[in-house]
Amino acid sequence: xxxxxxxxxQLPFIRKWGCCFMSTVNLSNITKAFGSVTAVxxxxxxxxxxxxxxxxxxxxxxxxxxxxxxxxxYFPTKGKVKFNDRDMTSVSPEKRNTGMVFQxxxxxxxxxxxxxxxxxxxxxxxxxxxxxEKVGExxxxxxxxxxxxxxxxxxxxGQQQRVALARALxxxxxxxxxxxxxxxxxxxxxxEMRAEILRLQREYGITTIxxxxxxxxxLTMSDRIAVFNAGQCQQIGTPTEIYNxxxxxxxxxxxxxxxxxxxxxxxxxxxQSLFHAPDIExxxxxxxxxxxxxxxxxxxxxxxxxxxxxxxIDEAKISGNNVxxxxxxxxxxxGEAVHTFVKINDQLTIKTTDLNHGPxxxxxxxxxxxxxxxxxxxxxxxxxxx
Amino acid sequence: xxxxxxxxxxxxxxxxxxxxxxxxxxPTIATLFESFKKNGIFTLxxxxxxxxxxAPANFEALWNSVYISVxxxxxxxxxxxxxxxxxxxxxxPGRQFFSNIAIMPIVLPxxxxxxxxxxxxxxxxxxxxxxxxxxxxxKVPFSVGGISGILVVHAYTMYPYFYMTTSSALNNIDPSLxxxxxxxxxxxxxxxxxxxxxxxTPGLVAAALLVFMVSMASFSAPFLLAGGYRVLSxxxxxxxxxxxxxxxxxxxxxxxAVSISFLLFMRWxxxxxxxRMASKGIGAxxxxxxxxxxxxxxxxxxxxxxxxxxxxxxxxxxxxxxxEGSWTxxxxxxxxxxxxxxxxxDNPNIWEPVKNSLIMTCIACIGVFFFGIITSYALVKRSxxxxxxxxxLVMIPWALPATVVGMNLILAFNKPTPFSFGQVLVGxxxxxxxxYFIRFIPLVVRSTTAVLEQMDDSLxxxxQNxxxxxxxxxxxxxxxxxxxxxxSGTLLAFVQAIGEFPTSVLLYTLSNRPISIExxxxxxxxxxxxxxxxxxIQVGLISIVMFIAYRxxxxxxxxxx
Numbered sequence: 001x002x003x004x005x006x007x008x009x010q011l012p013f014i015r016k017w018g019c020c021f022m023s024t025v026n027l028s029n030i031t032k033a034f035g036s037v038t039a040v041x042x043x044x045x046x047x048x049x050x051x052x053x054x055x056x057x058x059x060x061x062x063x064x065x066x067x068x069x070x071x072x073x074y075f076p077t078k079g080k081v082k083f084n085d086r087d088m089t090s091v092s093p094e095k096r097n098t099g100m101v102f103q104x105x106x107x108x109x110x111x112x113x114x115x116x117x118x119x120x121x122x123x124x125x126x127x128x129x130x131x132x133e134k135v136g137e138x139x140x141x142x143x144x145x146x147x148x149x150x151x152x153x154x155x156x157x158g159q160q161q162r163v164a165l166a167r168a169l170x171x172x173x174x175x176x177x178x179x180x181x182x183x184x185x186x187x188x189x190x191x192e193m194r195a196e197i198l199r200l201q202r203e204y205g206i207t208t209i210x211x212x213x214x215x216x217x218x219l220t221m222s223d224r225i226a227v228f229n230a231g232q233c234q235q236i237g238t239p240t241e242i243y244n245x246x247x248x249x250x251x252x253x254x255x256x257x258x259x260x261x262x263x264x265x266x267x268x269x270x271x272q273s274l275f276h277a278p279d280i281e282x283x284x285x286x287x288x289x290x291x292x293x294x295x296x297x298x299x300x301x302x303x304x305x306x307x308x309x310x311x312x313i314d315e316a317k318i319s320g321n322n323v324x325x326x327x328x329x330x331x332x333x334x335g336e337a338v339h340t341f342v343k344i345n346d347q348l349t350i351k352t353t354d355l356n357h358g359p360x361x362x363x364x365x366x367x368x369x370x371x372x373x374x375x376x377x378x379x380x381x382x383x384x385x386x
Numbered sequence: 387x388x389x390x391x392x393x394x395x396x397x398x399x400x401x402x403x404x405x406x407x408x409x410x411x412x413p414t415i416a417t418l419f420e421s422f423k424k425n426g427i428f429t430l431x432x433x434x435x436x437x438x439x440x441a442p443a444n445f446e447a448l449w450n451s452v453y454i455s456v457x458x459x460x461x462x463x464x465x466x467x468x469x470x471x472x473x474x475x476x477x478x479p480g481r482q483f484f485s486n487i488a489i490m491p492i493v494l495p496x497x498x499x500x501x502x503x504x505x506x507x508x509x510x511x512x513x514x515x516x517x518x519x520x521x522x523x524x525k526v527p528f529s530v531g532g533i534s535g536i537l538v539v540h541a542y543t544m545y546p547y548f549y550m551t552t553s554s555a556l557n558n559i560d561p562s563l564x565x566x567x568x569x570x571x572x573x574x575x576x577x578x579x580x581x582x583x584x585x586x587t588p589g590l591v592a593a594a595l596l597v598f599m600v601s602m603a604s605f606s607a608p609f610l611l612a613g614g615y616r617v618l619s620x621x622x623x624x625x626x627x628x629x630x631x632x633x634x635x636x637x638x639x640x641x642x643a644v645s646i647s648f649l650l651f652m653r654w655x656x657x658x659x660x661x662r663m664a665s666k667g668i669g670a671x672x673x674x675x676x677x678x679x680x681x682x683x684x685x686x687x688x689x690x691x692x693x694x695x696x697x698x699x700x701x702x703x704x705x706x707x708x709x710e711g712s713w714t715x716x717x718x719x720x721x722x723x724x725x726x727x728x729x730x731x732d733n734p735n736i737w738e739p740v741k742n743s744l745i746m747t748c749i750a751c752i753g754v755f756f757f758g759i760i761t762s763y764a765l766v767k768r769s770x771x772x773x774x775x776x777x778x779l780v781m782i783p784w785a786l787p788a789t790v791v792g793m794n795l796i797l798a799f800n801k802p803t804p805f806s807f808g809q810v811l812v813g814x815x816x817x818x819x820x821x822y823f824i825r826f827i828p829l830v831v832r833s834t835t836a837v838l839e840q841m842d843d844s845l846x847x848x849x850q851n852x853x854x855x856x857x858x859x860x861x862x863x864x865x866x867x868x869x870x871x872x873x874s875g876t877l878l879a880f881v882q883a884i885g886e887f888p889t890s891v892l893l894y895t896l897s898n899r900p901i902s903i904e905x906x907x908x909x910x911x912x913x914x915x916x917x918x919x920x921x922x923i924q925v926g927l928i929s930i931v932m933f934i935a936y937r938x939x940x941x942x943x944x945x946x947x
Contacts, residue, residue, distance in 0.1 A: 073847055092390065093850045106848035110866040119862075120852030171852055 022049040022207050023083045023174035025070060030079035032065055039065040041231045043079070047209065047224075052201055054210045056218040057228030058254070063211045064179055066228075070209060071177055072096050083174060094123075099168030100177040104184065105160050107152040113139070113163050114148045120171035138170040141200065158189045165197065169204060176201070176208040182217065194221060215255050219243065227251050234384065247294055250384040252305040259311070259350050259373075263304045263380065275304060275380060279347040285321040285375045293380045300382035308353035310377035313340060315369050322373040326350065328363045338362060342371050394856060395768045399776075402761050406779045408805030409824050413798035414642075414782065417790070420635035420797045432636035444637065447616040451602055452644070454536055454617060458601040459594050461541035466548025467590070469691060474556045478681050484688035489550070490695050491543050493928050494702075495885020496606040497902050498921035501909065502698035503530070503539050504610060505705060512701065535611035540601050542698070547593045547600075555589040556582075588655075595652040599645050603787030605888035610909075619789045619888070626793065626892060635797060638790040649785040702925065705918030726919035736916070739904035740923055746900060747883040750822035755876045757823075758830025762871075763864065765831070766838040767846070784828035791825055792892035815898045818890060822883045829882070830875030837871030838864075877935045881928045 025047040032040040040062040047053045055063035068074045069081060072093030081088045088096055099120075107116050114135055121131045139145045142162040152160060161181060168176060178197070182190045198221055201208050212218055218225050219239040227234045227242060227250075235247045246252035249260060263275040263284060273293060275284045284304060286292050296302060312318060324344050332339040338356055340363055343349045350371055354361070363369060424431045436444045473485040491499070506513050507530040514526035521527075530538050559582065567577045608617045618641045625634035709725040729736050764770075765777060783791060799811035811817045845867070849859040887902040894903050901920050908917035 071847075071851055073850075093847070094853045094855055096851075097853070098851060100848065100851040102844045102848060104842060104844055106842065106844035108845060108849075108863055108867075119849065119854070123853040123858065167848075167852065177851075 022205060024049050025053075025175060025207065025209065026080075026082040027066070027070070028080045028082070030066070030069065030076045030081070032062075032069060032074060033077045039231055040069075040076075043233055045226055045233065045236065047207060050205045050207055052198070052208045052210065052221060052223045054212060054218045054222040054225045055228055056212060056215060056225050056255075058213055061228040062231040063213075063228045067177055067179055067209060067211050070175070071098050071100050097171070097173050098175045098177050099171055099173030101161075101164045101168050101179065101181045103180045105164040105181075107160055107163055107167075109153060111152065112148070113144065113150050113152060113155070116152060116163055117167045117170050120167065124171065134170055135166075138166045141169070141203070142166045142196070157185050158193060161185065161193055162196070165200065169200065169206075174207070176204075176206050178208065178210045180211055180213070182212070182214070190217075197221070219255070227254065229254070229384065244379075245291060245294070246305065246379065246381060248381050248384040249303045249305070252303075252379070252381055257308050257351065257353070258305045259308065260303050260305050261348060263302050265302065272375065273380070275302070277304070280324065280344055282324070284373065284378065286378045286380055287376045289376075292376065292378060294382065296380075296382035302380055302382055304373075304378050304380050306373045306378045308339065308351045310374060311350060311352040312372040312374065313342065313352045313354070313363075313369055314372075315363070315367065318370045318372045320372060321375055322378075323370055324350075324373075325368065325370050328365050328367045328369055331362055331365055333362070340369075342369055344371075395764070395770050398760060398764050398768065399770065402757075402764055402776070405757060406776070408803075409820065410779055410782055410827075412803070412805060413791075413794035414786075416798040417635045417638050417794045420632055421639045423632055432632055435633065436636050436640065443616055444618075444621060444633075447618045447621045448640065448644075450616055451618040451641075454533065454540070454604075455598045455601040457537055458540035458544060458604075459597045461537060462545040462597050463548050463590070463594065465541060466545040466593070467552050469545075470549045470552035470556065472684060472687065474553050476684060478684045478688075480685060480688055484692060485553075487692045487695055489546050490699065491546055492881070493925055493932065494543070494698060495887070495902065495921070495924050495928070496543060496604075497610070497887040497905055498702060498885065498924055499543055499698055500539050500606050500610045501905065501917060501921060502701045502705075503535065503542070505914070506697060506701050507538065508535070513697075531611060532613050532615050536604075536607045536615075536617075539607040539611065540597075540604065542695075544597045544600055547596050548590070551589040551593040552586060555586045559585050591655055592652060595648050595655075599648050599785070602641065602645055602648075603789065603888075605787075605789055605891075609887075609891075619787055622789045622793060623892065626796070631797065634793055638793045642786050642790050645787055645790075646782075646785045649781070699925065702918050702921050705914050706922045708915040708918070710913055710915055726915045727922075729916070730919060730923070736904075739899050739901045739920070742898050743884055743900040743902075743924075744927075746819045746822060746898065747880055749819040750826060750883050751876050751880050753819070753823040754826050754830045754879050755872060757827060758834050758875055759865065759868070759872055761827070762831050762834035762838050762868070763860075766835055767843070780831050781828050783824050783826075784832075788825060788886075788888035789892065791821060792889035795821055795824075795889075795893060812893070813895055815895070817893050818898055818900065821889045821893055822879075822886060825886075825889065826879035826882060829878045830872060833875035833878070834868055834871045837868045841867055873935060877931060880931050884927050885924050 025045075027043055027045045030040055030043040031038065043062075043066060045053075055066060057063045065074060069076050072088070072091060072095075075090055079089075083096070108119065111119070117135045117138060118131045121134060126134070136145060136148070139148055142165055144159060144162050144166065147155065147159065152163060155163065161184075164181070181197070182193055185193060194217060197210075210218075210221065219242075222239055224236060224238055225242050226236045229250050235242060235251050237245070242251065243255055246255065252258050253260060261277050261279050263277045266274040266276050266283065268274070268288065269285075271288050272285050273288045275286060276282075277284050286304065326342040326344040326349075328340055329343040329349060330339075330341040332341075333356075336356055338354050338361075340352045340354070341349050342352065350373075352371065421432055422428055422430065469488060473481060473488060494502070505511055507528075508514075509526070509529045509531060511526075511529060514529045517523070518526050563585070564577050564581055567581045572580065603619055604617075605619045605623070608615070608620045609623075612620060618637060622634050622637045622641065625631075625637060704719070704722075706726055707722040707724065708719045709723050730740065731737060761780060765773065765780070786794070795817060796812055799806050799817065802808045802810055811820065841864070845863055846859055849863045850856075854862070885902060886900065887906075890900050890902055891906070894900065899907075901924055905917045905920045908914075908920065
């Protein structure tokens with residue numbers, strides 16, 4: 001843990017697996033402009049040692065651009081990139097000792113699995129025996145040791161993916177960079193690889209930055225997530241923070257399902273706040289806690305967000321606040337869960353989700369039901385700026 | 387670092403720009419200048435003379451060139467398109483074999499091909515005379531020569547352009563498109579005209595323009611067959627031989643103007659229409675012919691086509707076995723022996739042209755190999771100001787007729803220049819390898835560029851990310867991946883350089899005369915056997931190189947066109 005290396009050529013190979021190639025990544029005030037288009041704006045992120053950190057956002061939000069600035073393929077127009085205390089802002093990619101897995105894997109098509117994985121070691125002038133040992137070791141880790149002499153074109157998508165991972169890990173990088181690595185795999189394989197990547201990351205304890213547009217991936221794998229939109233980082237937090245305490249309507253909408261309706265603040269009553277929802281011409285009670293009400297300014301447009309799984313739905317009368325009556329407009333069966341859409345009026349349909357408890361619990365379309373938005377489950381958030 | 391990238395780009399560009407400026411741009415400009423000069427004064431007189439009444443032959447030659455080119459396009463299409471359709475869409479015995487034969491004309495260098503045709507179908511040709519004797523006619527039933535000769539040779543040598551583009555377009559059409567049309571209720575006829583044919587048009591137009599340009603530039607066929615018929619490419623040669631360099635320059639400029647405007651039209655057309663297939667995973671789509679009559683009809687077409695296509699090669703082989711002086715007035719050759727081939731290896735005087743051709747071709751090929759790699763790389767993977775200009779500069783030698791390239795070099799290097807290190811290049815050994823090099827740059831650049839464009843940028847980035855420096859990445863990742871493209875371009879350059887005639891005839895000297903020039907000399911001395919033996923050497927060299935390329939590097943001849 002004593003020495004920190006920015007220069008790959010000088011990397012000593014005495015270090016053992018899974019102990020000590022780690023780095024913090026510090027992005028301060030990063031801006032990247034391509035001509036007149038600003039891809040990333042005023043970004044500040046500190047990624048801790050050994051952390052699994054995810055950049056999450058829709059396509060074109062700047063997450064890949066940011067990753068490429070960390071890898072060194074782009075240089076920030078403004079701001080600094082630091083690994084630990086070392087300023088890497090303008091260091092060329094080959095001297096950064098990062099291991100990157102590309103979206104299309106970027107395996108060298110003219111090389112075998114062994115040669116692909118050995119590439120980075122050859123560049124570092126490791127001797128033949130050392131290369132052989134290390135490649136064998138890492139291929140065993142990704143469970144591909146029997147494919148060592150295959151041409152990469154003969155491998156399946158999942159296997160290619162693991163070769164790419166092995167190739168990035170074998171050089172003992174300070175930081176592992178993963179650019180939407182699972183987007184080319186089918187759903188089943190994706191689940192499997194998700195677990196595999198996580199297992200390897202934990203085993204090596206390596207600082208990992210993961211780019212994805214898939215919120216499920218982000219929530220299940222990450223220690224922390226940064227949510228991007230339009231070149232700006234909206235929120236950084238653990239998966240539960242991001243899901244339960246979104247800071248604005250973009251984050252609430254992008255992560256998970258939610259019912260969103262515009263509201264305006266009316267008054268405080270004891271430990272609760274009262275909001276007016278013009279769509280239903282009614283008042284909504286919300287607990288006045290940090291969990292239920294996000295920071296906002298006076299002039300912000302406000303929304304209330306309530307997750308479908310927290311909405312109570314019943315054919316019988318429900319007592320308490322925030323109860324509305326509506327008609328079931330659609331029942332969606334997904335297997336483990338049942339989505340029931342309740343139409344309150346022409347402007348508003350509320351989505352509710354329940355776990356599957358058998359056919360007797362399904363509501364019929366057209367049934368009149370009551371829904372309650374629990375005051376401790378609602379979150380009031382401002383509209384995203386810019 | 388940003389500057390380091392830029393520095394690399396600039397370092398890469400320096401040799402490219404120097405070569406292109408010195409050997410492509412400067413000679414072109416030299417010709418343009420010369421065309422505006424008369425007795426050392428700047429004037430439009432030459433153009434006046436060209437279009438005016440003073441030398442009506444010039445204007446006539448321009449028209450003849452255009453006329454022949456249009457007809458060449460027509461006949462090439464007439465042969466190439468149906469042949470491609472039959473060989474790619476129907477399955478019948480021997481299909482694969484016939485379709486391999488279909489591209490045989492490209493192993494026949496132009497001059498040799500023309501020679502074979504003269505002996506086959508000319509006034510004293512074997513085929514007309516055989517028919518005459520067979521049916522006891524009083525004179526030959528037909529013979530080709532003059533304009534009909536040129537057209538026959540053009541159709542034979544240029545139909546592969548149509549054949550190849552049609553074949554590849556047909557194979558790229560997703561069969562489900564046609565199936566969709568059938569499913570929507572169209573009959574066969576309608577499907578062909580409403581779906582298949584429209585999808586073929588971009589390729590066909592490209593092939594048509596290509597054939598037009600090639601036949602505008604065609605030199606060998608008119609040279610041997612035209613007689614009194616004038617075409618522009620030949621006029622340039624005559625003007626040069628007569629020492630009228632200014633008129634030769636003017637004629638060159640006009641011929642180039644026609645060629646380049648067609649090239650520009652082609653580019654514009656290709657950028658306008660893009661029928662790239664939206665779907666992936668295209669399966670072969672051939673209907674098996676079950677009707678026995680139709681089946682044997684197709685096999686017959688295949689066999690007839692094969693005979694016609696191979697007859698020139700066979701004739702050449704036969705002629706090469708006729709010893710000198712043994713075939714004079716007789717209709718058919720009388721004796722056969724390996725005398726001509728023996729002489730080739732025994733007589734150093736006869737061997738010399740073969741040696742010259744090999745040396746000069748190899749020099750040019752090594753040149754285009756390296757130059758092609760770095761130029762394509764710069765054009766595809768680097769960004770810099772003036773890229774389009776460089777792109778155009780690279781393609782100029784391709785658009786310019788061979789005769790014009792020759793004239794450009796004469797006018798540029800018949801005096802000392804910095805690009806020739808203060809030497810006069812004309813009349814030396816180096817002018818010919820240089821000419822081959824320039825002419826075949828575009829072949830390598832085009833085929834390399836095609837492969838490079840397929841190569842994802844992330845491969846280079848991955849190598850860099852793993853710690854490899856630029857040059858290591860270039861050597862270990864980029865070059866191995868693009869090698870097939872580079873080799874197929876270089877292969878084509880070799881094939882063309884070995885048989886090169888139009889620029890050679892303008893630039894050769896006695897000591898560096900290549901095979902083609904010696905063939906011309908032997909023909910002038912009516913020494914058919916030796917000429918044909920030289921031709922066989924060319925064909926043999928080309929076949930060997932193609933075979934090696936296919937066998938060891940997996941480069942397919944078809945892909946090179």
